[in-house]
Amino acid sequence: MSSLSPLSELVSTTGRLCWVQIGAHIDARYGGVTASVPRLSAATNSSGAFQCPIVGFCDPDEALADASVSVTRFPRGWLHWMTHTESMSRLRTLVAAADGLHIHGIWREHCAIPATLASTLGKPYIVSAHGMLEGWALRSKGLKKAIYSLLIERRNLRGAACLRALTHTELGDYRRFGLRNPVAVIPNGVDTSSVSTKRQFLEKHPELVGRRIVLFLSRLTYKKGLDLLCRAWKDICLHFDDAHMVIAGPDYGARPTIERLVDDLGIRHRITLSGMLAGDIKWSALAAAEVFVLPSRSEGFSVATLEAMAAATPVIITRQCNFPEVADAGCGWVIEPDVKQLQCALRECLEANATERARMGLNGRALAMRRYSWPAIGRQMGEVYNWLSGGPKPPSVELF
Numbered sequence: 484m485s486s487l488s489p490l491s492e493l494v495s496t497t498g499r500l501c502w503v504q505i506g507a508h509i510d511a512r513y514g515g516v517t518a519s520v521p522r523l524s525a526a527t528n529s530s531g532a533f534q535c536p537i538v539g540f541c542d543p544d545e546a547l548a549d550a551s552v553s554v555t556r557f558p559r560g561w562l563h564w565m566t567h568t569e570s571m572s573r574l575r576t577l578v579a580a581a582d583g584l585h586i587h588g589i590w591r592e593h594c595a596i597p598a599t600l601a602s603t604l605g606k607p608y609i610v611s612a613h614g615m616l617e618g619w620a621l622r623s624k625g626l627k628k629a630i631y632s633l634l635i636e637r638r639n640l641r642g643a644a645c646l647r648a649l650t651h652t653e654l655g656d657y658r659r660f661g662l663r664n665p666v667a668v669i670p671n672g673v674d675t676s677s678v679s680t681k682r683q684f685l686e687k688h689p690e691l692v693g694r695r696i697v698l699f700l701s702r703l704t705y706k707k708g709l710d711l712l713c714r715a716w717k718d719i720c721l722h723f724d725d726a727h728m729v730i731a732g733p734d735y736g737a738r739p740t741i742e743r744l745v746d747d748l749g750i751r752h753r754i755t756l757s758g759m760l761a762g763d764i765k766w767s768a769l770a771a772a773e774v775f776v777l778p779s780r781s782e783g784f785s786v787a788t789l790e791a792m793a794a795a796t797p798v799i800i801t802r803q804c805n806f807p808e809v810a811d812a813g814c815g816w817v818i819e820p821d822v823k824q825l826q827c828a829l830r831e832c833l834e835a836n837a838t839e840r841a842r843m844g845l846n847g848r849a850l851a852m853r854r855y856s857w858p859a860i861g862r863q864m865g866e867v868y869n870w871l872s873g874g875p876k877p878p879s880v881e882l883f
Contacts, residue, residue, distance in 0.1 A: 499531070499532055499533050499534040500532065500533050500534070500582045500583075500868060500869070500872050501533070501534045501535075501536070501580070501581045501582050501583075502527070502533060502534075502535050502581065502582060502583045502584070502585055502868045503535070503536055503537075503538055503577065503578075503581045503583075503584050503585070504520050504523070504524050504535050504536070504537045504538070504585050504587065505537075505538045505539075505540075505584055505585065505586045505587065505593055505594075505597050506520050506537065506538075506539055506540070506586075506587040506588060506593060507539075507540055507541070507559065507587075507588050507591050507593045508539060508540075508541045508542075508545060508559075509521075509537060509539035509541050509545050509546070509547045509554060509556070510541065510542075510544075510545035510546055510547075511548055511761055512733050512759055513733070514701070514702045514732070514733060515613065515702065515783075515786070516587050516588055516613055518786050519671040519672075519786055520537065520587050521537065521547060521548070521549040521552050522549075522671075522672060522674070522857050523535070523671070523672070523857075523860065523861065523864060524536070524537055524549075524552045525549060525551055525552055525857070525861075526672065526857040526858055526860055526861025526862075526864075527861040527864050527865050527868070528551075528552070528861075529858065529861060530861060530862060530865045532865060532869070533865050533868055534553075535552075535585070536552065536553035536554065536555065537552055537553065537554045537555070538554070538555050538556075538557065538574075538577065538597075539554060539555075539556050539557070540557050540558070540559040540591070540592060540593035541556055541557075541558075541559055542559065543556070543558075548761075548762075555577065557570055557573070557574060558570060559591075559592070559593070560592070561592050564592055564596055571596075574596065574597065574600060575600055575604075578597060578600045578601055578604055578606055579604050579606075581606060582606070582607075582868075582872055583601075583606055583607045583608060583609070583644075583868060583871055583872065584597055584598075584601050584606060584607075584608040584609070585608070585609045585611065585647070585868075586598060586608060586609065586610045586611070587611045587613060588611070588612070588613050588615060589610065589612050589615050589616075589636055589639070589640070590615060590628065590631060590636065594610065594636075594639055595635050595636070595639055598610070598639040598642060598643070599639075601642075602642050607644035607645075607871045607872075608642075608643055608644060609643060609644065609645045609646065609647055609667075609867070609871070610639065610640055610643045610646055610647070611646075611647040611648075611649070612640075612646070612648075612653065612656070612657070612783070613649065613783040613784070614649070614653065614656075614781065614782055614783020614784065615783070616653070616656040616657060616659075616660050617652075617653070617656055617781050617782075617783065617803075618656075618781075619706065619780055619781035619803070620706075620781050623706070623781075637660075637661075640657075640660070640662055640664070641662065641664065643664050644664075644665075644871050645664060645665045645666065645667055645867060645870075645871060645880065646662065646664045646665070646666045646667070647666070647667045647668075647669055647864075647867070648666050648667070648668045648669075649668075649669070649670050649671060649783055649784035649805070650668070650670065650784055650805040651668055652805045653668075653783065653784075653805070654666050654668055654881065658883075663883040664883070665880050665881065665882050665883070666880070666881050667863075667864075667867045667877070667879045667880045667881075668879055668881065669860060669863045669864055669867070669879050670784055670854075670855060670860065671784050671786055671789065671855070671860070672789070672855050672856060672857035672859070672860035672861075673786070673789035673790055673792070673793045673851050673855050673856070673857070674790075674793065674857060675793050675848070675851055675852045675855075675856050679763060679766035679767045679769070679770050679794070680767065680770050681767055681768075681770045681771030682767065683763060683764055683767035684764060684767035684768040684770070684771045685767075685771060687764065688729075688755065688757070690755075691727055691729070691755065691771070693725070694725055694726070694727040695723065695725050695726045695727065695773050695833065696726075696727055696728075696729055696768075696771050696772045696773060697716075697726060697727070697728045697729070697772065697773065697774055697776055697829065697833075698728075698729050698731065698768060698769065698771075698772035698774070698775050698776065698791075698796075699712060699728065699729070699730045699731065699732070699775075699776050699777065700731045700732060700760065700765070700768065700769070700775065700777075700787045700790075700791070701732045701777055701779075701785070701787050702732050702733055702735045703730070703732050703733065703734045703735055703736075703737040703738050703741065704735040704736065704737050705737055705740075705780075706779060706780045706781045706782075707737075707777065707778070707779050707780075708777075708778030708779050708780050708801065708820045709730065709737060709741050709778075710740075710741070710744060711778050711820055711821070711822050711825060712728075712776060712778050712825060713741065713744050713745055713748060713750070713754070714744075714748065714822045715778075715822045715823075715825035715826045715829060716728050716748075716750060716753065716754070716829075717748045717749070717750050718826050719826060719829045719830060719833070720750060720753040722830070723833050726753075726833055727753055727754070727755065728753060728754045728755070729754075729755045729757055729768065729772070730754060730755070730756045730757070731756075731757045731758070731759070731760045731765075731768060732758075732759055732760075733758075733759040734758075738756065741756075742756070765790070766790075766794060769790060769791055769794035769796050770794055770796070772791075772796050773796075773797070773832070773833070773840060774796065774797045774798065774799055774815075774829070774832045774833075774840070775787070775788070775791035775796050775797070775798045775799070775815075776798075776799045776800075776825075776829070777798070777799070777800045777801070777804060778799075778800075778801050778818075778820050778825055779800070779801050779803050779804055779820065780801070780803060780820045781803055782801075782803050782804045782805060783805075784805055785800070785804050785805075785806070788800055788804055788806055788809075789851055789855055791847070792809075792814060792847030792848060792850060792851040793847075793848055793851040793852070793855075794844075794848070795841075795844035795845055795847060795848040796844050796847070797814060797815045797832060797840050797843040797844050797847065798814065798815035798816070798847060799815055799816045799818065799825070799828045799829065799832065800815065800816070800817055800818075801817070801818055801819060801820045802817055802818070802819060803820060804817075808850060808854075809847070809850075812846050812847070812849075812850045813842075813843060813846045814843050814844070814846040814847030814850060815843060815847065816828040816831070816832070863877065863879050866879065867879065867880060
């Protein structure tokens with residue numbers, strides 16, 4: 484575990500406001516928040532007015548890919564925190580040194596313990612739920628969450644100086660949960676400079692040369708709707724002999740079930756499960772795909788969808804992905820998580836000519852560059868940190 488010196492030096496020598504980013508993991512294999520938080524930290528740092536180091540409640544072998552961001556690791560798990568006073572003392576020192584905390588994700592000790600310390604020490608904190616208060620998410624393990632909420636989580640959330648919502652839909656989730664805190668509506672961003680070619684991905688998978696690739700790129704979990712996609716694919720692959728689906732992403736327990744389903748449907752030869760893709764190979768896969776598909780049943784704000792748009796790849800997503808502008812901007816399809824609707828959207832995409840798909844892809848890239856570049860997101864987040872440190876209220880903040 485790293486020492487306290489990186490954060491102590493930042494606070495004492497830079498003169499910048501120090502807002503510490505706190506999350507459950509830091510390694511990219513965990514997807515979601517681990518992809519967006521380092522970029523948010525780096526983008527906010529780049530303004531010159533803030534320093535946003537990361538504190539990860541994580542396993543010892545986890546590594547942060549972005550070397551430009553300072554990170555301090557703590558062990559995860561309630562048992563550790565109930566039995567190790569040294570960790571609590573170290574964390575208390577960090578919280579005391581910071582100007583504020585930005586906590587990413589809920590339902591875990593990485594939210595409850597820092598929030599309690601911040602309240603005790605009189606430090607403001609922000610909580611980003613990252614879709615974890617969406618209706619489907621609340622129903623998953625609903626009894627456990629109801630008990631935990633009654634005992635711990637509602638107090639944590641109500642004590643926040645501000646909540647951060649990725650979308651206006653998530654703002655509504657906060658209000659339906661009974662929260663009256665100010666809410667800053669600030670989405671995740673995307674690296675619009677990460678443009679690649681399909682060569683690297685096809686060199687790794689030469690059997691896909693000449694195939695029309697349909698790409699799923701996300702964590703392999705039930706809520707991502709992979710079972711729906713596989714059932715839809717059984718019909719689609721019968722009508723498009725040159726089409727092939729690639730399922731890419733780290734396994735969160737769903738892969739054995741998906742593999743059995745693929746075998747039962749008799750479509751194993753039309754699907755490649757590539758495992759997790761990161762860095763250049765991920766962008767190359769997006770460049771190789773004719774369409775990106777994410778049929779989620781529940782989603783906070785999909786970084787993968789943003790990346791597909793930045794790569795100029797048309798997208799098929801569900802309404803639950805919270806990107807209604809995809810349809811408005813003409814860069815893809817927004818559907819319900821339903822097999823028939825998936826089949827219809829896939830068929831329309833594969834039947835469209837190359838010029839039409841290219842136009843949709845360019846529309847998506849223009850949208851990503853216009854609204855979701857990391858420098859713009861970092862500026863918005865910095866305005867919120869400045870407000871909570873005594874500055875003016877920014878336009879992204881909505882009061883109850």
